[in-house]
Each structure stands twice: as C-alpha cells, then as structure tokens.
Amino acid sequence: MSDLGTALRAWRGSISPARVGLPVGGDRRVPGLRREELALLAGISFDYLVQLEQGRAAKPSPQVLGALARVLELNPVDRDVLYRLAGVVAPTTGSMPRTVPPGVQRMIDRMSDTPVAVFTAAWDAVQWNPLWGELFGTPGTPRLNLVRGHFAAENPLGASRVERDAAHTNAFERMMVSDLRRAADRYPDDRAVGELIAGLRETNPRFAQLWRRYETVPLGRSRKTVVHAELGPITLDCDILTIERADLHIVLNWAETDTRDAEKLSLLRERVANDVD
Incomplete structure (x- = not known):
C-alpha cells in the first residue's frame, strides 16, 4: 500500500x-x-x-x-x-485565516501570566493579553502587522520598544521575510497579503533584498530587550508556536528565572492583576 x-x-x-x-x-x-x-x-x-x-x-x-x-x-x-x-499541486485556498478557534482561545486564556499575542500566517495582529499590552503598550489601531511595523518603522504591539543587536536583528528579519513568503505561497489569492509585500518591496530596500533571496528560514526562538517606560530594559526569550489547523502564530515571551528581568515581569503581572481587581 x-x-x-x-x-x-x-x-x-x-x-x-x-x-x-x-x-x-x-x-x-x-x-x-x-x-x-x-x-x-x-x-x-x-x-x-x-x-x-x-x-x-x-x-x-x-x-x-x-x-x-x-x-x-x-x-x-x-x-x-x-x-x-498524490503528486498533485494543491489549488489555491483563498483568504488567510484570521479567526482564533475556541480550543486555541481556551489555551491562550490559561497563559495569563505570560505575555502572549496571536498573529496570522502573515503576521497581522489578531489579539493579545493584558500582560502583553502592559509590557509592549496596547496599539490604538486595529489590524496592525508585525512585519510592516518592523520594516516600515510603525509601532505594532510595541515594536518600537524592542531593541536587538545586529545579529539578532538580521536573524529576525530573515525569519520574518521567509515566513511571509510561506504565507504568500499558501494564500496567493489573499489581496491584503499581496499588498503588504508589494508595499514593503517598493519602500524598504532591506526587505526587497531579503525577498529576492528566496531563503527558507524556520521559525525559532529569539531574544530581545524591551525598553519599558517605567521599568527600563527587560531582556526576554521569545518562542513562536504555530497552530497548523488555524494557521496562526502564538508568540510568547519569557524571562530567565531568578533574574532582574523576571522580577520586572512579576511587577507587570501584579499591575495587571490589580487592574483586573
């Protein structure tokens, strides 16, 4: 068989x-x-x-x-x-999913002590929890895109608060462009994805250069420093979970235990808990 x-x-x-x-x-x-x-x-x-x-x-x-x-x-x-x-090229699958299934939503709701945000396959922000908002700042504009925010110097979910050294910036950019290409290949009929790519290729030389490489870079762990307005720099490890059925990315941020960064993150948790109360 x-x-x-x-x-x-x-x-x-x-x-x-x-x-x-x-x-x-x-x-x-x-x-x-x-x-x-x-x-x-x-x-x-x-x-x-x-x-x-x-x-x-x-x-x-x-x-x-x-x-x-x-x-x-x-x-x-x-x-x-x-x-x-079957050895056959799959036909196009229409628009990119932007809905969080109930089961995934329940999982996200249980991660209240971790800064969590959900993105589409093309890195449109779908939702974020209060701790993420406290850490990065809550955006005032809906449907912000992480890739556009980085390359166009916008501020999706606190991108302007993030600092990376040259090596981490290069790795992040290569990973994002490669993953955006996967989304474009998967959803060739999604107009918003096509317009995002066309706009960045036209306005950002670095994005255009990376796009021409046709590079395949897997999603992986990264490290960044978030400069909080009151607590100062907080260095975090970032993990990306891909939910294949819904084709969504869940981004989680962690601080190493027993560090000053972990203490600052705990202070933000307390602030969020007090706001809820």
Whole structure:
C-alpha cells in the first residue's frame, strides 16, 4: 500500500457515518466510513478508490482530490498533505485565516501570566493579553502587522520598544521575510497579503533584498530587550508556536528565572492583576 493509501484509510477511519448523514446501524468491523460509502459520497467508483488506496492508480485529478478532501473534512494542513501524497499541486485556498478557534482561545486564556499575542500566517495582529499590552503598550489601531511595523518603522504591539543587536536583528528579519513568503505561497489569492509585500518591496530596500533571496528560514526562538517606560530594559526569550489547523502564530515571551528581568515581569503581572481587581 502506498503512503496515499495509508493516509486515505486513516482519514476514512476517523469519520463516523453519522457525521456525514449515513445510518450507523449494521455490522461494522472497523470504525469510520466503508470504502463504498466514501466512494459514493465523493462521486467516484468503488474500484477507483480501491486502486487509490492500494497505490495502483495514476495521479488522481484535482477534482477527485477535492471531493475526497471535502467528504473527509480535511483541515488545510491535511488537505495539502493529500495533494502532496498524490503528486498533485494543491489549488489555491483563498483568504488567510484570521479567526482564533475556541480550543486555541481556551489555551491562550490559561497563559495569563505570560505575555502572549496571536498573529496570522502573515503576521497581522489578531489579539493579545493584558500582560502583553502592559509590557509592549496596547496599539490604538486595529489590524496592525508585525512585519510592516518592523520594516516600515510603525509601532505594532510595541515594536518600537524592542531593541536587538545586529545579529539578532538580521536573524529576525530573515525569519520574518521567509515566513511571509510561506504565507504568500499558501494564500496567493489573499489581496491584503499581496499588498503588504508589494508595499514593503517598493519602500524598504532591506526587505526587497531579503525577498529576492528566496531563503527558507524556520521559525525559532529569539531574544530581545524591551525598553519599558517605567521599568527600563527587560531582556526576554521569545518562542513562536504555530497552530497548523488555524494557521496562526502564538508568540510568547519569557524571562530567565531568578533574574532582574523576571522580577520586572512579576511587577507587570501584579499591575495587571490589580487592574483586573
């Protein structure tokens, strides 16, 4: 059996018949949809689905893959995996997600003692918690973008308060431009993403230079110093979590324990707690 066949069987086994409007009764030896049920719902023949799962079929058409993805309720990440395993280029997926799913929101809400902000795949600010606002300053303009804020010297979520040395600045810029290119490749029909890139290429030589490199840089940990108006410099480690299903970035900032930076962050936590009370 091919990797495509293994994936199809796994996805087929995760979909309950009731979920797609089929009767649940009868003798079912395995959970999920039967082959004939998936074939019927996707509008393809049973024999062709068997060939796909056994690795005996040639490249399926994008229409067949699209129908399978719809019936199997694949999220954007699994959808891309389906097309890749089939050796077919996935069609464009429309606009970039900008909504925080409830499960992700619950996770973020439990991180109240950490400065946390949520960004889209193209680094539009979606939301931030009170501690982030206390640390970086709450912006007065909605839909600010972290990449534009850095390269266009705007102030999205306190970017002007951040200081980095030359090495960290270079690493940050390369990482941001590389990740923005991934968003552009993933959402070629999103007008806002295209306008962001076109504007920065036209107005910022450094961005234009990095964009021409076609460089692939993974998202990773970074370090920065935030200059707070009252507490002065606070040096923090920054981690980025990528939520694949929602295609969002969650940015978290930490101070090393038993340091003056940790003490300053604790003072900000107390201030936020008092404001809530």
